[in-house]
Amino acid sequence: KQEVTxxxxxxxxxxxxxxxxxxSFTDSAIYNLQWFRQDPGxxxxxxxxxxxSQREQTSGRLNASLDKSSGRSTLYIAASQxxxxxxxxxxxxxxxTLGRLYFGRGTQLTVWP
Amino acid sequence: xxxxxxxxxxxxxxxGTSVKIECRSLDFQATTMFWYRQFPKQSLMLMATSNEGSKxxxxxxxxxxxxxxxxxxxxxxxxxxxxxxxxxxxxxxxxARVVRGGRSTxxxxxxxxxxxxx
Numbered sequence: 001k002q003e004v005t006x007x008x009x010x011x012x013x014x015x016x017x018x019x020x021x022x023x024s025f026t027d028s029a030i031y032n033l034q035w036f037r038q039d040p041g042x043x044x045x046x047x048x049x050x051x052x053s054q055r056e057q058t059s060g061r062l063n064a065s066l067d068k069s070s071g072r073s074t075l076y077i078a079a080s081q082x083x084x085x086x087x088x089x090x091x092x093x094x095x096x097t098l099g100r101l102y103f104g105r106g107t108q109l110t111v112w113p
Numbered sequence: 114x115x116x117x118x119x120x121x122x123x124x125x126x127x128x129g130t131s132v133k134i135e136c137r138s139l140d141f142q143a144t145t146m147f148w149y150r151q152f153p154k155q156s157l158m159l160m161a162t163s164n165e166g167s168k169x170x171x172x173x174x175x176x177x178x179x180x181x182x183x184x185x186x187x188x189x190x191x192x193x194x195x196x197x198x199x200x201x202x203x204x205x206x207x208x209a210r211v212v213r214g215g216r217s218t219x220x221x222x223x224x225x226x227x228x229x230x231x
Binding site: 032034036041042043044045046049089093100101103104105106108 | 117119147154155156157159162204206208219220221222223224225227
């Protein structure tokens with residue numbers, strides 16, 4: 001069974017800091033890994049998707065890396081802003097035809113001005 | 114592209130009534146749709162997986178007679194909470210994906226439906 005863990009559970013930082021959110025998974029046989037953002041009471045917004053053959057993906061101030069062999073991924077947020085405040089979830093796809101995702105519990109990020 | 118909508122966005126109902134939630138993929142055809150529920154400050158819990166034209170696959174512990182799922186077309190799946198009770202109050206989120214070449218692709222999520230059962 002795939003278990004996904006995210007550390008830290010919560011993070012509160014001043015604006016401008018560079019941040020690292022961590023995600024680990026127990027079964028390295030994954031197809032891809034996705035990072036999502038969830039605002040309170042809202043659905044999920046996909047931020048980055050890393051295929052198992054890739055090492056990292058970048059989008060604007062976000063950079064996600066993947067080390068499949070060690071079962072880890074990190075989401076790096078550069079120059080954080082108050083608008084980045086949200087819960088960040090990582091999820092792994094084992095690549096079955098069903099395509100279900102296994103989610104971590106998320107990191108609740110607060111960026112204060 | 115890749116927009117998934119849900120309707121309604123919130124619903125309040127009396128205990129014992131049934132509630133239907135719709136999930137639509139607006140600009141693509143989804144071979145598979147997923148239904149999740151999320152309790153406050155918890156992650157998403159997968160309830161069931163539905164493929165168009167076939168019966169849904171429910172996760173262990175999810176009552177299929179209570180949570181009826183219909184995936185009648187490649188763009189629409191519905192979740193009906195039958196005889197809802199206060200413990201069914203939760204945030205329900207659907208997602209949709211396309212399967213190409215026998216492998217799954219990126220999953221896109223709806224905005225969620227907040228169900229409150231009085």
